[in-house]
Amino acid sequence: MRVLLYKGGFRSVQKSGVGRAILHQEAMLQCVGMPMAATWAAADVVHINTVFPDSVCAAILARLQGKKVVYYGHSTREDFRNSFCGSNVLAPLFCYWIKFCYSLGDVILTPTEYSRKLLVEYGLKKPVYALSNGVDIHYFCPSAAGGAAFRKQYGLSPGDKAVISVGHYIERKGILDFIELARRMPQVHFFWFGYTKPYLIPRRVRQAIRHAPANLHFPGYINAEALRNAYCGADAFVFLSREETEGIVVLEALACGVPVVLRDIPVYSSWLENGRHVCKVSDVTQAEEAVCRIVEGQQPLLVNAGQEAARERSLERIGARLCSIYRREGFCGEVENRE
Numbered sequence: 001m002r003v004l005l006y007k008g009g010f011r012s013v014q015k016s017g018v019g020r021a022i023l024h025q026e027a028m029l030q031c032v033g034m035p036m037a038a039t040w041a042a043a044d045v046v047h048i049n050t051v052f053p054d055s056v057c058a059a060i061l062a063r064l065q066g067k068k069v070v071y072y073g074h075s076t077r078e079d080f081r082n083s084f085c086g087s088n089v090l091a092p093l094f095c096y097w098i099k100f101c102y103s104l105g106d107v108i109l110t111p112t113e114y115s116r117k118l119l120v121e122y123g124l125k126k127p128v129y130a131l132s133n134g135v136d137i138h139y140f141c142p143s144a145a146g147g148a149a150f151r152k153q154y155g156l157s158p159g160d161k162a163v164i165s166v167g168h169y170i171e172r173k174g175i176l177d178f179i180e181l182a183r184r185m186p187q188v189h190f191f192w193f194g195y196t197k198p199y200l201i202p203r204r205v206r207q208a209i210r211h212a213p214a215n216l217h218f219p220g221y222i223n224a225e226a227l228r229n230a231y232c233g234a235d236a237f238v239f240l241s242r243e244e245t246e247g248i249v250v251l252e253a254l255a256c257g258v259p260v261v262l263r264d265i266p267v268y269s270s271w272l273e274n275g276r277h278v279c280k281v282s283d284v285t286q287a288e289e290a291v292c293r294i295v296e297g298q299q300p301l302l303v304n305a306g307q308e309a310a311r312e313r314s315l316e317r318i319g320a321r322l323c324s325i326y327r328r329e330g331f332c333g334e335v336e337n338r339e
Helices: 017-031 053-064 087-102 113-121 144-153 175-184 203-210 224-233 248-256 284-295 303-311 315-328 331-338
Strands: 003-005 045-048 068-072 107-110 128-130 162-166 189-193 216-220 236-239 260-263 279-281
Touching: 003 017, 017 248, 017 315, 045 053, 053 068, 053 087, 107 113, 107 315, 113 128, 144 224, 162 175, 162 224, 175 189, 175 203, 175 216, 175 284, 189 224, 224 248, 236 248, 236 284, 248 260, 248 303, 260 284, 279 284, 315 331
Parallel strands: 003 045, 045 068, 068 107, 107 128, 162 189, 162 236, 189 216, 236 260, 260 279
Antiparallel strands: none
16 A cells, blocks of 8 residues: 655645644654555555645545545634634635535544544544644653754853743734733743735734844744754743644644743643643733743643653554555455455
């Protein structure tokens, strides 16, 4: 059995979680020795990760040719809301569209049990499995040298405290609350890593960024090495997103051993425990209290349990679970019969 990762439109998503997920799939399949198809004709199974029109055409063509289609449900109506300009108006139409896209798969994979339940509630009839996007725990791991490089790059002294977050400049990602948190803690350096094209950013968010406090820095999009260094050099990773299907950056932060503060939302309820793996908060005031405890050394760091949660979602383990889904759905047997 040979698997093809369809990469149409990859340039549009390569700086997002979906782009990272595609690369993770490639790596995890290599980890478990799954043969990869170099050409469309050689493929028995096609993975599709985006909901662009070309992806729909690819899924239809694959089905017409008797290939199996694995459609990844990275997006939901819920996480489309409060994102880019016009997203709330378009959310109902977006839901119809993704239902049509996902229904083209012989099987649908989505990162968490929470997002699986959402997709099932949409009325999708195909099998829907929860399968993490995974994390490269060999790359994203504690590094004193990497942390030192981050602190040197941004001129942080040994006594300076640094808090980071990662994501697009969209309200759903919690950027407005992160800005308010920085304003309340002028003694701490805050960094938001990520970038969004200006015409996609809602006016309210643009204004908030423009008037952000001086201790909050927006370095823009950074590569994987620089991001790993930031995780390793920060005192805390604060992710106040209001809706996620998983959050690859959360897995990366956990794997790097940085204390993690998350908004208490349903997606984390089944796999991240408050006070054991992470600190969960419901608003900016609680986030401020959690960060204060961390930077003042009053909060148990929770990093060991957090790293174990990341290890459970290593590329090797997720690759093995993906292979088990192939077998459960009969992909392997049907391909062997054709051969």
